[in-house]
Amino acid sequence: MKILGILASHQEHGLNAKMLAEVLDNVDPSVETETIYLENYEITPHKYHEKNAVLDELSQKLMDSDVWVFAAPTYFRELSGVLKNFFDCMRPKFVYFKENGDTIPGQFKNKHYLSISSCYVSTLENFLTGVTDESFKTIDRVMSAAGVIKVGEIVLPNTFGMKEIPNNKKELCHKYAKKISVKKRKDDSTVKRYIQLFFMIAIMALITMGIQIPLQGWIENNFWLNYVSFTVIFFVLLACILHFVTFVKHRRR
Ligand SMILES: Cc1cc2nc3c(=O)[nH]c(=O)nc-3n(C[C@H](O)[C@H](O)[C@H](O)COP(=O)(O)O)c2cc1C
Known part of the structure; x- marks a missing residue:
């Protein structure tokens, strides 16, 4: 080496x-x-x-x-x-x-x-x-x-x-x-990235469903209201995380 x-x-x-x-x-x-x-x-x-x-x-x-x-x-x-x-x-x-x-x-x-x-x-x-x-x-x-x-x-x-x-x-x-x-394999970050992605989605889904709980009175078991509110909340969380990862965390100091 x-x-x-x-x-x-x-x-x-x-x-x-x-x-x-x-x-x-x-x-x-x-x-x-x-x-x-x-x-x-x-x-x-x-x-x-x-x-x-x-x-x-x-x-x-x-x-x-x-x-x-x-x-x-x-x-x-x-x-x-x-x-x-x-x-x-x-x-x-x-x-x-x-x-x-x-x-x-x-x-x-x-x-x-x-x-x-x-x-x-x-x-x-x-x-x-x-x-x-x-x-x-x-x-x-x-x-x-x-x-x-x-x-x-x-x-x-x-x-x-x-x-x-x-x-x-x-x-x-x-x-x-x-x-x-340490001798590296070709690109040993791939598995790590997939694991990170899995946990990111799991945590965001949990937070989204948590935010939906107080909205239950408005959603009232309506499939489409449930779906639309989930998508909007999930999207906002994802946008915040992506902004943090790409613009804030990667700033050089
Ligand atoms: C030609 C030249 C241009 C430079 N331009 C910048 C610059 O745009 N911004 C900055 O913060 N420092 C600038 N510097 C400072 C260098 O980045 C700094 O001198 C460097 O950290 C020194 O590294 P060294 O000790 O390995 O030579 C410049 C230095 C030189 C010689």
Whole structure:
């Protein structure tokens, strides 16, 4: 089992480097790790028919590892240019093209990744305005095209004047270090998602039926009134939960 850290910051020893080291230094002792600093490579696009030794070398490193950890700061509310350039140049290796121009995941399908990003703005501002959102979304978009599975993400806001990583973020790095130390199956979240869905529906149905009890005088065993009131209450609860899960819980802080 091998984990590859990919540092894509202007600073080789900055906060992203520290976060990455905090993860890699805390993986299980049996796990091999390697860190590459993208600024050390002259990454240029693949020209037709020409060999590109740098891309081949990087591609081999990706192939030899089971989990990739990307550490890239947020620059101008976007992913750092060096990581974006790496993704752009690696496209022919990340995806295969079908005859109609559509792409399908390439040779790295079913590997796993963890993303790390940081920004100057405060935790509250990042929570409210999503300064780091585009950085994570770009990584997710590229990895999804390549069929690489997400393990999680770590965000470090408030980096202005910061010299050391706060303890709560160090703990988060250690938690992910343990998580990525275990060899993963293709996508082991599927069963978990179905179980979550089952319990979500079971609890919502219970609440809906509980809300219907005081309405019994109005419903009076009428099948259609029962059905319509159940559907409306269930829909409102579902909308609230979905709003919470997609907009509130997933805000980065
Ligand atoms: C070119 C550049 C653009 C940046 N743009 C933003 C930004 O839009 N919002 C923000 O909060 N921080 C911004 N920052 C701050 C970086 O995100 C911050 O310096 C980063 O956390 C430092 O990571 P490092 O120590 O690994 O280099 C920018 C920094 C640079 C160098």
